[in-house]
Amino acid sequence: MKSAVETLNPTRVRLTVEVPFEELKDSLDAAYKKINQQVTVKGFRKGKIPARVIDQRFGRGAVLEEAVNDALPKFYTEAVNEAEVNPLGQPEVDITELKDGELLAFTAEVDIRPTIEIPDYSGIEVTVDTVEVTDEDVEKSVEQLRDRFASTNPVERPAAEGDVVTIDLEAKVDGEVLPDGVANGVQYTIGSGELLDGIDEAVTGLEAGGEATFTSTLKGGSAEGKEAEVTVKVTQVAARELPELDDDFAQMASEFDTLEELKADSRKRLENMKRYDQATQAQERVLDELLKIAEVPIPEKLLEDEVNTRKHNLVNHQLGQMGLTLEKYLELQGKTLEEFEAETREQAVKGIKTQFILDELVNKEKLNVNQEELTEHLMRRAASSGMSPDQFAKAVVEGGQVPMLVGEVARGKALAVVVEAAKVVDTNGEDVDLSDDEDETAETVEASAEDAPAAEERSEDKPEA
Secondary structure, rough: OOEEEEEOOOOOOOOOOEEOOOOOOOHHHHHHHHHHHHHHOOOOOOOOHHHHHHHHOOOHHHHHHHHHHHHHHHHHHHHHHHOOOEEEEEEEEEEEEEEEEEEEEEEEEEOOOOOOOOOOOOEEEEEEEEEEEEEHHHHHHHHHHHHHHHHHEEEOOOOOOOOEEEEEEEEEEEOOOEEEEEEEEEEEEOOOOOOOOHHHHOOOOOOOOEEEEEEEEOOOOOOOOOOOEEEEEEEEEEEOOOOOHHHHHHHHOHHHHHHHHHHHHHHHHHHHHHHHHHHHHHHHHHHHHHHHHHOOOOHHHHHHHHHHHHHHHHHHHHHHHHOOOOHHHHHHHHOOOHHHHHHHHHHHHHHHHHHHHHHHHHHHHHOOHHHHHHHHHHHHHHHHHOOOOOHHHHHHHHOOHHHHHHHHHHHHHHHHHHHHHEEEEEOOOOOOOOOOOHHHHHHHHHHHHOOOOHHHHHOOOOOOO
16 A cells, blocks of 8 residues: 655645555455345355356446445555544545556545644743632621521511512413413512512512412413413411521531631631632633644634534533523523624634643643542542442443543643743732642633543544545
C-alpha cells in the first residue's frame, strides 16, 4: 500500500491511498464466504457455492463492493498512522479507481486535531472576589436554619403573609372545569410564590371556610398558558412559629451546645464556601485568559456537530424532562432564536478550544492520571449525577467512557499547571493561594466543556465506501 497526505487547511487533510489488488485477497475471501451464507443456488449446498458461480449468478461487482467495504477501514487506518495525523470524526471517502485484479485507489478527507503552539502563560493575571464573611451573612445563615425548624399551629383568624394555608382549588377555562383542574388539601405558604399568580391576594384575609375567585394564567397541565378562572377555598389557617435563638435551639438543630458555637461553625462553613467560589472563579478566569492568547483553529464540521449535539441534548433531554418546548424555553429566558444559536455556538467553540489546548498541555507536560485520581474523580461525578459510585462506575465501564473520564482528570491537572503559574489577587490586592484546590480545577474544566462529545470518541468512526 502507498499513501500520501495533503494539508487542505490547519484542521483538514486529504489522504490519497493506492492498494495493490493482491492485498485485497483476505477481504475477497471474506466477501465470497459472506455471500455464500446469504444465497442459495440449485445444485449446490449452502455455503459451498464456488466463487466462479457466484461471479456468474450475482456479478463480480457485488463481490468487489463487499470486499472493498471490508478492507477500507484497515487501509484507512494504516494511511492515518503513516501520515501521523490525529483524525476527528467520519472521513469522506471517494473510490477513485478500482481495477479488478490490478488496483484499488481512494481518497479520504478528514478533520484532524490542529497543531497548537502553547503560549507563554506565566504572565496571566486575574482578579477575584475577596473571601469576606460579615456578621449579617452569619445571621442570615442561622435564620435559614431556624426557619427549617419552624412549627405550624392552626389559628382562628384571617390568613396573613407567612401563614401556611390548606386550600382546595378548582380551575375553569371557558366555564368548563379542567380534567386536571381540581386539587384538594394543598398546603401553601402565603408569599412564597410557589403556586399561581394572584393566589396570595386571593387568600390573604380569608379565614377557614372562606372562599375567593381570581383569574390566572396556568403554568402547566392540559391548559398550560391559558387564562383560567380559579376558585380557592381555605380549609385551615396555620401560623408558623420560629424557635427561640438560644442554646436550646443550637442543641436541637446541631451538634453544638451553645448558640455562639453554632454561629462560629456557620462562619467557618461560609468562609469555606466563599473560598471554593473564589477558587472556581480564579480557575474560570485563568482559563478564559489562556483561551484569549492561544491560537486554536476549530474544524468546521466538528464545530457544527458540537452545536447540533448541544441543541439535541437541550431539546430532547433537559427540556423534554421538564415538559418544555424550545419555543417556550426561549420565551421564559427572554431570548430570540438567533441569540440562542449564537450563544450555543460560542459555548461550543469554547468547549472545543478548552479540550484542544489542555490536551496539548497534557502532552507537553507529560501529565499522567493514576488510579487514586481517577477514583476520586469518579466519586465526584457519581455524587453530581445522583448515582451511587458503584452504579456510576458500572455505567461508565459499560458505556466505554473510562477514557473520557481519564481525559477530564488530565485536563484538570493541565489547567492546574496554568493556574499555579498565574498571578491571582483578590479585590483587596492580596495574593490568593490556590495550592489546595486541584479538585475544583477539574470541575472547572468539566463545566467549560460541558456536553462536548470527546474528540477521542469521534476519531473512532470508520469509513465506508
